[in-house]
Amino acid sequence: MSNLTILAILAAAAVLAYLVGRYRSVQVSNGNTIPTHSRPSYHGAYLAIWTVIPALLLLTVWTAADNPVFEYFTAQQLPAAYHEQSDAQQSLTMNVVESIAEGLPHLTPREDEILRKARYGFVTNDTAREVLSENGVILGSAPEPYVIQAAIYLADLRATARLVLPAVCFLLAAGCFFWAYRNIAPALRARTYVERTMTAGLFAASTVAVLTTVGIVLSVLFETIHFFQLVPPQDYFFGTVWDPRFSAAGSGGSEGQFGLLPLLWGTMYISLVALLVAVPVGLFAAIYMSEYAGPKVRTIAKPLLEILAGIPTIVYGFFALVTFGPFMRDAGAAVGLDISASSVLTAGIVMGVMIIPFVSSLSDDIINAVPNSLREGSYGLGATQSETIKRVILPAALPGIVGAILLAASRAIGETMIVVLAAGIAANLTLNPFEQVTTITVKIVSQLTGDLEFNSPQTLVAFALGLTLFVITLGLNIYALYIVRKYREQYE
Amino acid sequence: MTDQTVGSGGLPGIASAANESSKRLAKRHAAERRFRWYGIAALLFGLGFLVILFTSIIGKGWTAFLQTSAHLEVYFDPKVVNPSGNPADRDELLRANYAKLADEALYKVIGVDPDNRKERRSANKLLSRGVDTQLKDIVMADPSVIGEKRDVWLLAADDVDALLKGSISRDTPEERRALDNQQLGWIDHMVEKGLLEKRFNTGLFVYGASSYPETAGLGVALIGSLFMMMVVILLAVPLAVAAATYLEEFAAKNRISDLIEVNINNLAAVPSIVFGLLGLAIFINFLGLPRSAPIVGGLVLSLMTLPTIIIATRAALKAVPPSIREGALGVGASKHQVIMHHVLPLALPGILTGTIIGLVQALGETAPLLMIGMVAFVADYPSTPMDPATALPVQIYMWATAAERGFIERTAGATMVLLAFLIVMNSLAVYLRHKFERKW
Structure with missing residues (x-):
């Protein structure tokens, strides 16, 4: 299930929770809402916030973290030979693993079988490579069995994650919903909670400007530092000749x-x-x-x-x-x-x-x-x-x-x-x-x-x-x- | 009398002093007039430039809205289009040589011997290479035309177009002219019979990128710009209104709100190209969003227009008199209720005006879009904001740097389209401001 679908379902859940909360508010006050602390719509908003926000936070954190975490686990799967390689080679191997893993879900069951055999050496690596290239994964050389093994592991992790993430999100949303639902009572200070959340949201919006500035400075600065590792700063700041030469870099003169x-x-x-x-x-x-x-x-x-x-x-x-x-x-x-x-x-x-x-x-x-x-x-x-x-x-x-x-x-x-x-x-x-x-x-x-x-x-x-x-x-x-x-x- | 005596001879010192002072006064007044004229001259310089700019662009661009087309009776020869005789074979229909159909129809009109290769080649140059697609579209839409004759308007080549619009002179010696005398004769013949005329150029608004001026259009660019404006409206406007509301109504006067405020003011003056670098480094390299996609363009433009809309919204919120707030607070509303139910609705016209001004800024911006790869040759319409597209100003940039003569006219025409959008949006802003302006 894609993140977009999850978002859409959460949005629908928010609307539903709002209506339920409003209804519940009237119900617990026996139809006389005047003595309650907050208006029924605030109870609705309170319930909607509790239903959606925790699940949304989880979704954000998960989406931001899943790739690095998965890659770490996959790297653990690779043999010692991989860990002895230089950083550049490691990232090259990882890229191959990545592209195979991305191609795997597109394979037919038969082709999948071939790849799964290839990791134990029952099928030659070249066959595996052929199968992959037929499905749009072009590799420079035939993949090592351990690379295929890791790719299958990564693809399985991702497939699991695709199932687990929505489940966890919806469970969290449902749990929070029921907890908040039970809280709804005439004395609940729902309006205060809702307003505090809104103020936090408004504050977050106003920090976007600061984040943009930080983003500009950081993004430009990092690449500039990169540049100064290749070209000495004094040549840049005091050089009187601009001639970047788009031809092959690195060949001395x-x-x-x-x-x-x-x-x-x-x-x-x-x-x-x-x-x-x-x-x-x-x-x-x-x-x-x-x-x-x-x-x-x-x-x-x-x-x-x-x-x-x-x-x-x-x-x-x-x-x-x-x-x-x-x-x-x-x-x-x-x-x-x-x-x-x-x-x-x-x-x-x-x-x-x-x-x-x-x-x-x-x-x-x-x-x-x-x-x-x-x-x-x-x-x-x-x-x-x-x-x-x-x-x-x-x-x-x-x-x-x-x-x-x-x-x-x-x-x-x-x-x-x-x-x-x-x-x-x-x-x-x-x-x-x-x-x-x-x-x-x-x-x-x-x-x-x-x-x-x-x-x-x-x-x-x-x-x-x-x-x-x-x-x-x-x-x-x-x-x-x-x-x-x-x-x-x-x-x- | 006495005055005269005094003035003329009685006290010569005073006379010369008075004379000198009136001279000086005249000089000072002359200086005054000169100074005033400098002011008028400055104003006229600015406004004159505005007039020159507009006349130059309209003068160059209005012809782009007309396109020379040839009216031909095309026979959809089944031998050419559908040799297998099976109209369901779409593959065959797609690959057929449609240019041949058009060329044959043309030979009939201008009387070219189909066996004379030299003449044929010369005549073929009168039609645009886009006729291929034009006829293909007709057949694909309705395969029943195969075997029949139809009257169709087909695009003329850009040289023919240029001749009819007067940008190729007939006085140029034949060897330096794009069209030779024989071609001129054919063209005159067709014009006389009413088979070649300038018609409204819908292609300008419909076609995508093309290397031939007559089949290049703004279609992709318009959709790309539309997608980007949608992203800006969905993203920048809510964020900016929220940020402005926080800063104006909630923020305590402290270091953090000062920092945010200084930041917003500075962000408004950061060169737009730097936002492009941000988009390239963060949205494309770090987050892995696709290059040339309107979504990235929209994100970059959102960040860029954010300060404009924030500043305008704050001004609109400030203009709501405190008595409204106090009245609402007095009858027991909470601060949020005051803002949500009273202040924001009253500030809405001002916020809307600010939003339009921000959109105008975003619509005309080019530099950051060059950084994120919107300079692309995109012939197909994007169906989602993730597909490659261009934008209106970027299309102008690409055409402005193209070599063919026909593109200059198109560029000016596209500029007119862009300016028309901006003028309409600005007028809307002015209208809204006047309509809802409220003196408290």
Whole structure:
């Protein structure tokens, strides 16, 4: 019985338990539920919780633990020869055992017979191999009798588990049901129990965010450590050449070079161009909307500008690829400049437009938060509106604006689809904005698309790059949020 | 008069000072106007870019909704389709050479001598290679057509399509043109007789992946995106509402709730591609879920949209005035009852709006899906979320990087479809907000 079926049956049991509990509650109070501690529906929920939750916990723990436990038992079955092998060989053998065990349930009784004979040597190993390959289990070599023995043992364990798990689950559910059923009484504080369970559930939901962060850090960190076992960290952090070489790894001279610096430079350069576009435009737009524009213009212009941030980045990427890039190239050719269609400038400008709203919206809020007394004081001294903005409001709002710019910078650094389509793939260390550079995110994508092998530095480097990206953006975000929050407190 | 005397000669120092100050004032006012113009220019730059972006994409993409098709009278020759004479032999029907049927129908219309191999080959290039499947589908659906003649609309090749849409110029010299003069003549002949015309392109929404632009469609991508949105709705929304309720209504102000809060804020700003790495390392490598499956995509997008929906839900919960809570508490409701019976229902429109915004974000996201192998050539519809599929934005990415000219138009068309979805969803959010907005 599959886990999904068990879940479905448990769900049905929960509904049933709820109805039974409600009925029982009315019954034990002889129809007068007013003096009971909890409403009948709470008794129902109480019974449903007791029926389902313990069984569900058991199911979760079992599902998480069964494979390692079974493999441990199977390993105990294997002869001493297995335990003397190296770790790599052990895991290879275990994989063979695993794939045979997975194929076993698909065999016909006759074929099963052949395999069972093979483990005692009555049938040759090659016959066993043939039988298996007919059923979709392709093996590199004929399996040893002890491997077949172990596989049969593992398959039997699994078959038993498939029977035992539902039985245990349903027994547990039934037992808890009857225990809780007997507890139902007018004085039972069912509502308190139910509410406590719900609070625990809500708390668990709120920890998912933390678990996600932990998951990101751990998953990326483990693979990065793997990577640094293959490539020394100093070659990664201070290397100036990016040349991962997808060809066969391990043959001495042909190993790739994984220098971070060209990618980091490309990322920073494109982000810088993006900020050079987004900061003036976003800031002036914010100033205009908060200081000059009337409410009508404001209610129309602000959401329109924010559409820029809502357009999927793939759309910007496509636009840069087929419209803006060729336009820049032709415009450059017209004035005698050699601009590559996927230059720093192309990617940077399009990305800059994307992050305009990140600068403008937050700056707008921040400028609006500057107290009016400062404005009026400045007007009273005879300053014009622009002088007030330049000399009074902007300095007062500066920390907040810096925070907004940092947030926008972190967006630009982590942006992927625009640069994948619009920036180059060659990792150049160049100052020329008309040439191609590449970024960290582009390389993460290109290292991880296609067939993956999780032990080559070519793949693992993507996780090192991911960690680098995560650390940079996290640092920027934390600092920016800190600035913005501190600034808000200043005027509150 | 006196003013004039004073101004013109009486006290020259003051006059020049006044003159200077009015000059300075004019300068300051000019600066003021300039500054104001910078603001307007900035705003116009942003909005202008928006207009250019949309016109560029619509200009390139609207033709993708039309597809040139040829109207041919096809004879389902039993000798070709079903030589054994047994229509129940589905294997034979599946393997038959349907392209031949279409080609023969075409030769008749344009008057090609079936014995002239060179002309035949040249004429064959007018029809798409997808006609094979088109005719096969007709026969498989109804084997009784064998031996009969039917009028059918068959897909034209992408070069013919490009010519009719004007992206292949007739002025190009013949040796550099994709279609030679003879082919042009045939095409003109068919257009004149009304046998070749642009019709609404349902294939764009129905077909799966294909290496020929005219038979490539968004079918698989739409289903994949739908599956992913379902996972996000089933997973992210309940989790986010629960988390927001806990943080807003129950959490004591302590280290743990601070930690959770900082975490959520930071998670909202983590680059999306990092979520893709998480999905690859945990869901695919560790938990062994299948690559390219919408379930994994949905899980990754759920984690990514979680902070957005949490933040929106918290704002909606905060907007419910304390008097509601106090009133309910006053008549004896427990805290849970207050929240379940009063606060959450009142916050529902806000939660819904936040959910839609989260879904919009999830629907347009590409980068994490590239990491978990959604960049796949999938021609068959996925029937469950565990089957390989692509997603709308990923399909755009794949077409954008394809080489054939016909794909540029398709890419822009697919972009329009994606933008249309986003606009509809956003408008729905705005509508809901206005309809249920409540001033307390």
